[in-house]
Amino acid sequence: MVIDRRKAILFSSAAALRFILFFAFPSLPDLLTGRVEISTPVTSFKRLQEGLFLYTHNAPLLLPLFALVPPSLFSPLTALLYILLDLLCANALIKITESGESGSSRLFTSPRKDMKWDSIAVAAAYLFNPFTIATCIGRPTSVFTNCAILYAITQAVSGKPITSMLTLGLASYLSLYPALLLPPLILLCYDRKARDTKTPPAATFSTATFVSVFSASIAWFLYLSKVLTGGSSEYLASTYGVHLLLPDLTPNVGLWWYFFIEMFDSFREFFLGVFWLHLGGYVGALCIRLRTQPLFVITTLLGIFAIFKPYPSISDTSLYFAMLPLYRHIFPLMRYTFFAMATILYATLLGPAFYYLWIYAGSGNANFFYAITLVWSLGLSEIVADSLFAVLRDEWEVERPEMKGKDIRQI
């Protein structure tokens, strides 16, 4: 196989940058591992290390993987592993871009589809995103989930629905919430399959197959975990229970922790339901409204996850920002990119400053940091809403060409 020269340069420079950060600044990985913006209770690398002895909290299958590493080489080999994971993600992104799914899907072709970045640029935007780099150095386990999600999408756009479902099964097994991506991914798999064949396959049958493969994959991983933990099912409560019931209220960039700190216990169950409904409620609506562009449904859902997940971190944001450049063609239709990016930049700098004032200097308090996580979420939701607007407008201009370039008015 001939390796593309540009790809080789990009991958080697991205890997070199990460190597330098890992080994020239030995205190940096530990510093970033401890940051609340990167490590949440369910993805923390430190807890993974503790889990190697205790075998709880992280999905059990990751533990044997790390347990294989000899302790003397633990640090350099995990660094290598995380660098490789980033490159794998970038590789998946290149394949997704090359499929052209974002510009023209089976049911919709954007009039702007020619205005796009090539696959190397998309991969570079991912690899040199500071959030991605910080995540890589901080080594949270969410990188595995991100990689699995990207590969599930890659398999779907390459017309391999079965492997796509298996990979999504892995992602869901690792951190539960990717299961919400099942409906749009089924649509995407179905669309890609229907595109390649003359007569579209039966929708019900395909869906049933996909769902059963997905369930079988999850069942298999759960069975494997059970075998590895010696027949115990306790890990279920300590891994998925943590996502569902939010017992650990360590601060993070999300919206849940502060809310649940303040809440009286009698309302807890109700609001857990409300928050999960908020996370899951968009899936159906987006799938129906954007039926023609399932890949964009997945992208938007990733953005929504980065805001409304129980334990979000900047690694979720980096995944969303990895997918956004695929929609380069709708950027000119977005109205608030600069404001949203400025908001996110402000939050990126003020967040650590306020956390410092709260935790170390003692001159601030929890409200300082929470206020900034609100700003952060505001910036992200601005981008999610704005990109959604742009895609809808793009669709609308196909239906109503005479409205091209005119302001939208609320009547």
Place this chain on the structure above:
Amino acid sequence: MALISPTILALRRDPRLLKLPPYLSALCIFIGAVWLCLLPLNEYSRRTYISENALLPGQVHTYFGGSEQNVFNAYKYEVQALVGKDQEAISTKLSDIFESAGLRPARQKYEYHAAGNTYSGENVYAILHAPRGDATEAILLVAAWTNMDGILNQSGVALALALARYFKRWSLWSKDIIILITGDSRAGPQAWVDAYHDEHSSPFVAPLPLKSGALQGVVVVDNALDHRFESLHIVYDGINGQLPNLDLFNTAVSIASGQLGIGVSLQRMWKHNDSYQERLQTMLRGMFSQGLGYSSGPHSSFVPYHVDAITLQAVGDGWQDEMAMGRCVESIFRSLNNLLEHFHQSFFFYLLMQADRFVSIGTYLPSAMLVAVNFTIMAIALWIRSGRPPAPKVASTMPEKQNPEMEIVQENNMTAITPKENLTILERQLFLPVTLVVSLHFLGAIPLYVFINSSHNTLPLYFLLFTFLNFFQPTVLATLIHRHTPLTPQHHLLLQSFSLLVLGIFLATLATLNFSLSLFVGLLSTPLSFTGNPFSSSVDAKDAIPSKTRQHIWTLVLQLLSPPVVVWAVCYIWGADLGEMLAEAAFGWKVNGLWTQVVIWCVWWPAWTVGGILVNPLL
């Protein structure tokens, strides 16, 4: 809402709106500066008050005096006898004195290397275990062997030793008392407090053999005088402009002036008649010291650890004797002993303009924030301009009568006619401006590295060289960029926009950590907002790039306000030696964790460089 939105949408297209940002930006700077000058007025500042009721300052009778005077005099002779002896002899003697007072002494050696100098010494300390406590909390009495000016702190050390002996006799302490004699005023306290929190860098700084509980408060006594003093000078600035809780300062002021009748001064304002001018001067001196963020006394090293600390310095020639200073410390310690919780009630962010007058963060923060916001406003305005197509050649006075150019849009067999003007969205070329701004900010690491790691002797030379190179630096960079990719007018606007955005964000963040530094850097960078043609509203070549004369004027202004020139000017006005100041900064970075220079080289200097490139006539 439905009614308002069309009006707002119509307003969005209004060209007058795009003319507004420069005025708004200038107004922000103006209000920010005027705001600062209003603060000393009675209407805007407040009288200080004690927030923590448990402190009860000055409510106890002080007994330090009488025969303690003889003990003090004896210790002072001992201290004076140690002048010229080596560190080992001094430490042994101090240990002996602690032991004779019934306290268990401990020692800690330390050695730091910075700017080619070695700072070494030994700390000697003893812990008085609280008769009524459980060793979970401690209060600290510090006397440095030499004070900030390097003069032997003879009365201060003798007073600390006498107080240690005196405190031992009382049974009312509910917190451990640690008496610490540091080897010097800068490195010693830092080594001790680092080691107390297990943050010391082995093997140069030794660990502490004895420890007690969490430090609740620190009082440093500095009395190098050999005669009676006039007033107490209270020093309170910590490293990086962090301040101790205002309650500690208030307690000291209220005890010294209220209970004991000793005058109190701050920020080296020896004469203070409570006039507007003197209040402003005190405040500005405080801000200057906060902005530089360097160590202003042995107490400075404690503040970053969230340990509130102040230095009491005896100044002037008056009729207060050392016993009065001792009674002041005794009374402060009785108040600290009353604390039920760590200092938290009063303010951590304040500006003092007199011993009993201050402004809190809510009142003064808007001024720095407004200065920072001006950059963001201009960044947004420049961003909008960069996406605007060039204005039509002939401006029409009655635009509604003019027939707009129409374009036919064909899509899926449907045809429509729309005005052409609306269709032209100027694509922004983002790659070059973003890369340039980001890499320039990283380039700041070079001067930072050079000035931190050079030796004391070469620092002034390097700085002179750097100032010289910095003079040509924007021109060289501009030429290089021009050779590589000639900048379009849009590049100009975007480059300025991103640079200002980043500067604004950095300064807004900095304002929450070190208000004064953010304000000073912000004020010195204000010209960067107005280079170019701030009042035009499109991306036209002749609008985006200023005329040659303006470019020359702006180049001159920016060269006068460049970071190295400002550093020279500060040294000149202050009468400070440049080499010493740079060595101090390098020491601060290596020992105290001072990051003022990071702000200068990685925030201010890159922003200035972008400004310099943009107004360069060669481009």
